[in-house]
Amino acid sequence: MDTLTTLLLAFISIVLINNLVFTKFLGICPYLGVSGRIDMAFGMGLAVTFVVTLAGTLTFLLDHLILIPMNLEVTRYVCYILVIAGAVQLVEMYLRKFFPTLYDSFGIFLPLITTNCAILGLCLFINLWQIDNLLEAVVLSFGAGIGFTIAICIMAGIRENLDLADVPDALKGAPITLITAGLLSMAFMGFTGMIK
């Protein structure tokens, strides 16, 4: 029961309170780039959720089974990025072979995910927060993906309507998107203090 509560709290905190996009500024590039249409945003969110869960779990295992016992923490970043690139490549090959329709709908997003800071960022945060429980690491990684999906979908919904609005010339494109993101992050600040 106690572990269940901890896991639930960890999940809520990573989705709402420590949302990667709004409080840690991770994954801003795809956030600005592909959040134009809601279906594309959702596809990107799903792809990221999938890869981030895989990468978070794998890097946690790598850290605790190989790097820390063998005192190889110096090579942590190089190993992490290799694991992420490898995971993306694996997912891409697997999807292309077994789920071609899903692969087509992910399209160009999959290779882009390697350089998505949200993924490497989450792996580093799991390390920084000194999570030492595999289950919690998995829940955190999955929650981070869900949080990213929520953020990018909200944004896409707003931007679809923003196209119809009369925005001053200088603010068109990225500036207004950033300001909207600022207002959204202010809204997400309201969740702070939900968990003590």
Add this chain to the structure above:
Amino acid sequence: MKTNAQTSVSICKQTLLAGLWRENPVFRLLLGMCPTLAVTAAVKPALTMGLCVIFVLLCSNIVVSLMRHLLKPHLRILMFTLTIATFVTIADLFLQAYFPTMSETLGPYVPLIIVNCIIICRAEACASKNGLAVSIIDALSMGAGFTLALCILASIREILSTGALWEIKIMPDIFTPWTAMRMPVGAFITLGLLLALVNAITVRKPKSAAQ
């Protein structure tokens, strides 16, 4: 021969200026947004971040430029990332050893330089196609442009959120600090307004030239 030298000088000059304004990575290309937003609550961490990026960009551009003939097309992104990760580890260990408090403030954003799009973009667009000299100049100019943008954003946010610049008080006592500027909100909105300003300036320029 002389014209050849002249053109190479002008290419260097162009590359140098491109990074600072015409292709400024933050204001014009919108690359490397994560660190831009995350470390600009004050000028000191912003400058440290800028210097780290210059170091990593310079080293990775040099290495990529030297091995550009050996690169296989399908493996090149992996090679770039590994090169960058190596230099980022060096920068991170250096910070941890000599500036431990700064290293704590920047936290995971130093290792996140690995996935900073600016560095991969320059490796791909410049260093893997050009010689050593152009690559070095390009790295310095792009790095300087990035640092400059970071410092502008950080000074605005630090002045408004604490009334100080470089931790030295400059605003009168009557000034009430805007705490929101230290939060993520301040980062998003300040950068949005700065981008709008840059847009307004670049739109006006061709018009006044035509008149």
